[in-house]
Structure formats: C-alpha cells, structure tokens
Amino acid sequence: MTNLNTIDPAAVLDEGKFGGDDVVIGKSRIILRRFLRNRTAVAGLAIFLALTLFSFIGGFFSSWDKETIDPFNIGMPPSAEHLLGTSQAGIDLYALTVEGTRVSILIGVVVGLVSVLIAAVYGCTMAFFGRKVDKVMLFILEALIMMPALLVVAVATSGGANGLKNTVPSWLLLIVVLLVFSWMGTARLIRSLSLSLMQRDFVKASQYMGIPPHRIVWRHLVPNIGSLLVLEVTRGVTGAILAEVAFSFIGIGIKVPDVSLGVLIGQSTSQVSTFPWMFWAPLIVMFLLTGSLAMMNDGLRDAFDPSSSSVGRTKRNSATGKKQSGKTQKKIK
Amino acid sequence: MLRYLAKRALTYVFMIFLTTSSGYLLAVSTLQPALLEQERIPRPTPEQVVNSFRLKGLDPTLSPWERYVDWLTGILTRWDWGRSPNGAFINAEFGDRVWISTRLFLASIILTLVIGVALGVFTAARQYKASDRAITSYSYLMYIVPAPIAYFLVQLGAININESVGERVFFVTGISTPGLDGDGWAQFVDMLAHYAVPTFAITIVGWGAYQIAQRQYLLDNVNADFVRTARAKGLTRNQAISRHALRVSFIPVAQSIAFTIPAIFAGGFFAEKIFAWHGVGSWSIDSIALQDVNAATATLAYGSVIFAVGAILADFATTLVDPRVRVQ
Numbered sequence: 001m002t003n004l005n006t007i008d009p010a011a012v013l014d015e016g017k018f019g020g021d022d023v024v025i026g027k028s029r030i031i032l033r034r035f036l037r038n039r040t041a042v043a044g045l046a047i048f049l050a051l052t053l054f055s056f057i058g059g060f061f062s063s064w065d066k067e068t069i070d071p072f073n074i075g076m077p078p079s080a081e082h083l084l085g086t087s088q089a090g091i092d093l094y095a096l097t098v099e100g101t102r103v104s105i106l107i108g109v110v111v112g113l114v115s116v117l118i119a120a121v122y123g124c125t126m127a128f129f130g131r132k133v134d135k136v137m138l139f140i141l142e143a144l145i146m147m148p149a150l151l152v153v154a155v156a157t158s159g160g161a162n163g164l165k166n167t168v169p170s171w172l173l174l175i176v177v178l179l180v181f182s183w184m185g186t187a188r189l190i191r192s193l194s195l196s197l198m199q200r201d202f203v204k205a206s207q208y209m210g211i212p213p214h215r216i217v218w219r220h221l222v223p224n225i226g227s228l229l230v231l232e233v234t235r236g237v238t239g240a241i242l243a244e245v246a247f248s249f250i251g252i253g254i255k256v257p258d259v260s261l262g263v264l265i266g267q268s269t270s271q272v273s274t275f276p277w278m279f280w281a282p283l284i285v286m287f288l289l290t291g292s293l294a295m296m297n298d299g300l301r302d303a304f305d306p307s308s309s310s311v312g313r314t315k316r317n318s319a320t321g322k323k324q325s326g327k328t329q330k331k332i333k
Numbered sequence: 334m335l336r337y338l339a340k341r342a343l344t345y346v347f348m349i350f351l352t353t354s355s356g357y358l359l360a361v362s363t364l365q366p367a368l369l370e371q372e373r374i375p376r377p378t379p380e381q382v383v384n385s386f387r388l389k390g391l392d393p394t395l396s397p398w399e400r401y402v403d404w405l406t407g408i409l410t411r412w413d414w415g416r417s418p419n420g421a422f423i424n425a426e427f428g429d430r431v432w433i434s435t436r437l438f439l440a441s442i443i444l445t446l447v448i449g450v451a452l453g454v455f456t457a458a459r460q461y462k463a464s465d466r467a468i469t470s471y472s473y474l475m476y477i478v479p480a481p482i483a484y485f486l487v488q489l490g491a492i493n494i495n496e497s498v499g500e501r502v503f504f505v506t507g508i509s510t511p512g513l514d515g516d517g518w519a520q521f522v523d524m525l526a527h528y529a530v531p532t533f534a535i536t537i538v539g540w541g542a543y544q545i546a547q548r549q550y551l552l553d554n555v556n557a558d559f560v561r562t563a564r565a566k567g568l569t570r571n572q573a574i575s576r577h578a579l580r581v582s583f584i585p586v587a588q589s590i591a592f593t594i595p596a597i598f599a600g601g602f603f604a605e606k607i608f609a610w611h612g613v614g615s616w617s618i619d620s621i622a623l624q625d626v627n628a629a630t631a632t633l634a635y636g637s638v639i640f641a642v643g644a645i646l647a648d649f650a651t652t653l654v655d656p657r658v659r660v661q
Contacts, residue, residue, distance in 0.1 A: 139348070142644075146352045146637045238477065246479040250606050252618065262479075269485055283482065290477035 034303040041299020047292035051285070055102035064092030066099045066259060078277055085277045087267075096259055097282055103171050103260040104289065107244050110175055112237030115183040116229055122183070123190030124217050127198055138191075145184045170255040174247070178240055186232045193225050227304035231297060238293045245286060261286045334652075341648060345641035349634065356633040357404060357626070361397045366418040366624040389416040391626070404627070415627035417620075423631050426616075431635065433508065434612030438601055440528070441535035442594060449540035450586065453547025458574060460552060469548065472541030480538055481603040487534035488607060503530045506609035531608040535601075546589060550582035557581075580654050587654065591647030594639065 036042060059065065062083065073082060074090040084093040122141075126134045197203060197220065206216050222229075241261075247253030248262025249269075256263065261282045268278035370382045377385070386393055390403065407413040414423035456465040475483070491503040504510070504527045554560060555578050563573040602614025613632055620628035 139344075143348050143351055146348060146640050147356065147633070242477070242479045246481050246603060249479065249481045250603060250618075265482065272489065286479075287477065294473055294477050 031303045035299050038299030038302065040295050041297075044292040044295025044299070047288055048296065051101060051289055051292070052105055055098055055105055058098035058101075059095060062092060062094050062098075064095050066091060066095045068092070084281045085275075087278060088271075088275070093264075093278060093281060096264060097261075097285055100259045100261045100264050100282060101285055101289070103254070103258065104241050104244055104262070104286070107171060107175055107178070107260070108237040108241040108289075111178045111182055111240035112233050112235075115179055115236050115240075116186060116232045118179075119183040119186035119190055119232070120222075120225075120229055123187040124194050124221055126187075126191045127194030127221075128213060128217060130195075130198075134191075141184050141187060144181070147181070170253070170258050171260065174244060174253050178243055182236060182239065182243075186236070189232075190225060190228070193228060194221050197221055197224055227301050230300045230304045234293050234297050234300060238290050241286070241290055241293075261289075338645065338649070341645055342641075345644065349637040349641060352637050353630060353634040354401070354405075357401055357630045358397055360626045360629045361400055364621070364624040364626050364629070365393070366391065366626070367393050369418070369624055386418070389418070389420060391416070391418060404630075414631050417625045417628055418623065423627050426628070427631055427635075430611070430613045430616050433610055434601060434605070434614065436508075437531060437604065437608075437610045437612055438535070441532050441539065444532070444536045445539035446543060446590060448536065449543025450547050450583075452540065453544045453586075454551060454574075454579065456544065457548045457551035457555065458571070465548075468544065472544045475538055475541035476545070478538070481607060483538045484531075484534045484604055484607045487530065487537070491530045502526065505530050508610055531604060531610065534608075535604055542593070543586065543590075547582065547586050550585050551578060554578040554582045583654055584651055587650040588647050591643040591650075594643045 064070070064082065069090045070082070070086060070092065071090055073079075073086045074088065076082060076086050078085040082092050082094065084097060087093055087096065122137065126137045203216060203220050206220060211219075244253060244260055245262035245265060248260055249266040251266065254260045254263050264282035265279065265286070268275060268282075272279045367379075367382050367386070370377055370385075383392070383394060390407070392400070395403070404415055407415060412424070414427065416422055417426075452468055456468050459465045488505045491505050495501055495503060495505075507527060509527055510523050551574070555574065557578070560573050560578045563577045564570065568576070601612065602618055604610070605612045605615040606618070613635055617629060617632035617636075619625075620632065
C-alpha cells in the first residue's frame with residue numbers, strides 16, 4: 001500500500017470529474033457521494049430507515065395496542081381487523097411486531113455504537129502506548145473473551161432473588177450485558193491495525209514534529225481505520241440484533257412482558273404448523289432488518305476508505321480489463 | 334518452540350484460574366439453590382435445607398469467600414469439582430456431557446472448516462463470476478440468520494421430508510434410539526439417522542463466515558508484490574496463488590479459527606437445545622436455571638480451557654504457515 005499522505009492521482013481525477021473542474025470537494029461530501037453511488041447500499045439504508053420509522057409510528061395505523069386482549073379473536077389468522085392476526089392470548093400481532101421491532105432496533109443501535117466506541121478507544125490506546133500498557137490491556141482483553149457471555153447473560157437475566165431484574169427492564173439489562181461482551185473482538189482488530197499504522201512514516205514524522213498524541217490519533221489513526229470502524233458499527237448492530245433474537249429464542253434474554261422480535265419468534269416455534277403467521281411475520285421483519293444492514297456494509301466501507309478507488313458501478317463496468325474493483329483494494333495488514 | 338509453548342500455556346493457566354475464580358464468585362453470590370428447595374412438597378424447613386446442603390459441601394451460611402476457599406482446595410487437592418444441589422457429583426456428569434458435545438460438534442467443525450476454506454479459495458480464484466456471486470451471496474445470507482432459527486428451519490425441513498416419504502428417515506432430536514437391539518449395521522444406520530440433521534444444520538450455517546474471510550484475505554494478497562514476482566518468474570496464476578498467496582492469506586483465517594472453535598462449543602448450546610443433545614452447552618444453561626453453582630463454574634472452566642487450547646493451536650499454526658514468524 002502506498003503512503004496515504006501522498007496524493008492519489010486516481011482520487012484527484014475523480015474529484016476533478018465530479019466537481020466539473022479542479023475544485024476541492026469536502027471530505028464529508030466525497031463520502032456521501034461515494035455512498036450514494038452504491039445502489040444496494042442506498043436501498044439498504046432506505047429499508048432500515050423505513051423500519052425504524054415503522055417501529056415508531058406504526059402503532060397509529062392500528063386501533064389495537066400490545067396489551068388489549070381481543071376475546072373474540074384468539075389465535076386467528078390475518079384478517080381485515082387484525083392485519084397480522086392475533087397471538088394465542090388474543091393480542092394483535094401487528095401491535096406486538098411494531099413494539100418488538102422498536103426494542104430490537106434500540107438494542108442493536110445502542111450496542112453497536114457504544115461497543116465500537118469502547119473498542120476504538122481501548123484499541124488505539126493499546127497501540128499508541130505499546131509495551132507494558134499494551135501487555136496488561138491485552139491480558140484483560142483475552143480474559144474477558146474467555147468468559148462465556150452466555151453464562152453471564154443467563155445469570156444476569158434470570159439470576160435468583162437479586163432485586164436487579166425486578167427494578168431494571170430486561171431489555172436494558174440485556175443491552176448492558178451485550179455491551180460488556182461485544183467489544184473485545186473489535187478492540188483486538190483495531191489494535192493490530194493501529195499497530196501497523198504506528199510504524200508508518202507519516203505517523204513517525206508527526207511524532208518527531210512534536211504533535212500531541214490525541215491529534216496524531218485523530219488525524220492519522222482514525223481516518224485510516226475509519227472504514228473499519230463504520231463497518232464494525234453496522235456489523236455490531238447486526239450482531240446485537242441477532243444475539244437478542246438468539247437469546248430470547250431459547251428463553252433467556254428478553255423476558256415477557258417485554259416484547260422483542262426474538263421473543264415473538266421464540267414463542268411461536270412450538271406451533272409453526274398450526275399458527276404459521278405468528279412465526280413468519282416477526283421473522284420476515286428480522287430478515288429485513290439484518291438484511292438491510294448487510295446491504296449497507298459494503299457501500300459504507302467504500303465510502304469511508306481513504307485508499308478506496310471505488311467510484312461505484314460506472315467505473316467497475318468501464319474498467320473491463322481490470323477485474324479488481326475498489327471493494328477488494330483495501331488491504332488489511 | 335517448546336519453551337515458547339510452555340510459556341504461553343502458563344499464561345493461559347493463570348487466565349483460566351482468574352476467569353474460573355471470578356465466575357465462581359459471581360455464581361456463588363447470585364445463585365441461591367435454597368429458594369428452589371422451598372418449592373418441594375412437603376416443604377422442608379430452613380434447617381433441613383441448610384443441613385442437606387452442608388452435607389453436599391454447599392453450605393449457604395458460609396460467606397462466598399469461605400466457600401470459594403473450600404471449593405478451590407477441593408479441586409487442587411482431590412480434583413473434586415463439588416456436587417450439585419440434587420447430590421450428583423460434577424466430575425461424573427462432566428465426562429458424559431463433554432463426550433456428547435464432542436460427538437455433536439467434532440464432525441461439523443471439521444466439515445465447516447474444510448468446506449469454508451475450500452470454497453473461499455475457489456471463489457477468490459473466480460471473482461465476480463456466477464459461481465462466486467452465488468456462493469458469496471449465500472454466505473452473506475447465512476450471516477444475517479440467527480443460528481438457532483437456521484437450525485430450527487433445517488429441523489422443520491427434515492420433518493417435512495419424513496412426512497412426505499411416509500417413514501422416519503431422519504431423527505430430528507436425540508442421540509440414539511433407546512433400547513435398540515440389532516447387529517452393528519442397524520446400530521450404524523441408527524447413528525447416521527441421528528447425526529445427519531444436526532451435523533448438516535451446523536455445517537451449512539457455519540461455513541459462510543470462513544468462506545467470506547478466506548476469499549477476502551486471498552483477494553487482498555493476489556495482487557501483492559511477491560505474487561507478481563512469482564508470476565514473473567514463470568509460475569502460472571494457479572501455481573502462484575497456491576504456493577505463495579494462499580499461505581499468507583491463511584494466517585488470519587487460522588487465527589479466527591482459534592477463536593471460533595470455543596464459540597462453537599460454548600454457543601453450541603443452541604444446537605444442543607434444539608436437537609436435544611444434552612451436552613455441556615445445555616448443561617451450563619440448565620445449571621443456572623437450577624441455581625447450581627458448581628456445575629455452572631465447571632462449564633465455565635471447560636469453556637476457558639477450550640479457548641486456551643484454540644489460542645495456542647492458532648499460534649502454532651501461524652508459525653507453521655508463516656515463514657516470517659520466528660518463535661523466541
């Protein structure tokens with residue numbers, strides 16, 4: 001990989017092409033443009049935003065809420081009155097799905113963002129100070145990876161007579177536990193990438209110039225691992241949503257009366273053949289959620305990568321001789 | 334080499350000690366088996382409960398620290414991991430559980446790794462062709478499906494096959510048919526019928542991650558200088574990839590294998606629950622539901638040991654494939 005501080009002729013060309021002349025385009029605008037050029041990614045973002053919107057205002061389109069029991073329609077298939085049918089308890093499934101989507105998105109976004117933030121601070125600190133600090137912090141990291149998260153989730157959400165689970169809602173408890181056990185892998189990755197960046201000439205040069213550490217981290221480390229950070233956020237959100245579904249599916253994690261997609265799916269598995277709509281409706285919402293995030297991943301990575309030569313679909317098609325697209329030019333060393 | 338491995342092993346023993354100890358202290362201060370005893374009929378008096386627990390070495394009147402010291406001396410002097418509230422010995426049960434888990438996962442792990450890495454190389458060599466797109470899309474699809482739901486769907490599929498054939502081809506739960514007599518062949522067929530569905534389910538869910546990783550790392554290396562040099566020396570593209578690029582790109586994959594094998598074992602409890610194989614994973618969850626401190630800690634220790642073995646194996650594999658790594 002070339003020194004990233006040198007001007008990439010391809011990037012200059014691209015900027016010239018889109019600016020019309022040789023004007024310099026702001027970094028955020030370049031990122032936005034690169035992202036918008038990837039149609040799959042934009043579609044993913046649209047689906048994700050639509051689902052988020054749906055989870056907040058979806059409740060207004062139905063006269064039922066998640067607590068009202070309809071005694072005349074218990075375990076009924078979808079009809080005009082109940083858009084997605086009702087559960088065995090006679091509660092409108094549409095209202096439950098809206099509520100469950102909101103809880104799942106909340107868990108995913110909070111865990112995804114905060115865990116990457118923790119991992120970035122931790123990983124960069126390790127790489128920047130090195131030596132003893134690095135050794136001790138790595139030891140703590142590996143010890144935490146060793147702790148099986150599952151066991152702690154189970155203890156925290158079902159643990160005996162401690163007052164914790166009665167005073168704190170189960171979704172909040174699950175967020176905390178997922179947070180504690182989700183950042184270590186990312187932190188390891190960020191550490192190894194930052195370590196190699198610390199060896200680069202431009203970081204060494206700025207160190208000799210006497211630039212303070214936080215500025216080096218912010219100006220040189222963060223932009224170079226930026227694509228990874230963004231990628232880890234979307235991956236973290238996906239991972240948290242999947243973890244919530246998986247834990248709730250087998251009965252630890254979110255507890256009734258709190259609703260989430262995992263709870264809805266888990267509750268309905270025993271009678272899939274008799275009440276199929278109870279299983280498939282929340283499952284499809286979950287697929288849309290995780291699928292839209294996966295679609296965004298690739299576009300985000302290209303948009304944030306400083307060494308990316310991706311200009312989206314147009315260039316990939318025109319560059320016939322060159323099979324390699326910008327997607328794979330990012331080198332992880 | 335041996336000295337290096339011994340040093341790493343020593344670090345991990347210390348780490349296992351720390352995680353197990355903190356796990357025990359966490360469990361002993363939150364889990365209260367005495368509450369479950371209250372649900373028995375006839376309800377025992379608190380004195381009876383305390384007495385019965387004291388006999389099993391689970392005295393609830395002692396402080397967590399005192400119990401920790403007792404528990405630790407038991408392990409260090411007699412290799413005795415204690416007893417469950419119902420009187421069962423952890424040591425005896427542990428062996429059975431580990432054997433069941435190993436049988437469930439061993440074949441799947443090997444299949445997952447071989448298929449995943451092989452397909453990763455295959456797709457990287459055919460980047461953006463139809464086969465690459467199909468296989469990689471499938472892997473991304475698996476990435477967004479929670480494992481228990483995928484297992485459940487496979488199970489549903491197997492049930493559908495059974496129904497449409499009209500007889501029981503696959504067993505979707507359990508390890509073997511109880512009380513089955515017959516010769517070795519009948520036993521073998523019975524075993525296959527029980528193994529097929531879980532192994533298939535775990536494998537098809539698992540290999541996606543390895544395929545994506547192997548493809549990505551290999552593509553990163555295909556255009557590296559040393560591969561170009563190899564081409565310039567007259568090697569064909571396939572030779573250059575298999576002799577030079579493949580070795581380097583396998584290093585990060587080997588590292589990730591080390592960290593996913595423990596995850597498969599520990600996370601395997603989704604599979605164990607759904608396919609009703611009562612191995613270590615489901616034991617760990619059940620033991621928490623039953624407020625069983627010693628069993629929960631034993632499963633935690635087992636998970637840590639597996640992790641340490643995986644990490645050391647990863648280091649070992651890295652030194653084997655990577656000529657740049659020198660072990661001091």
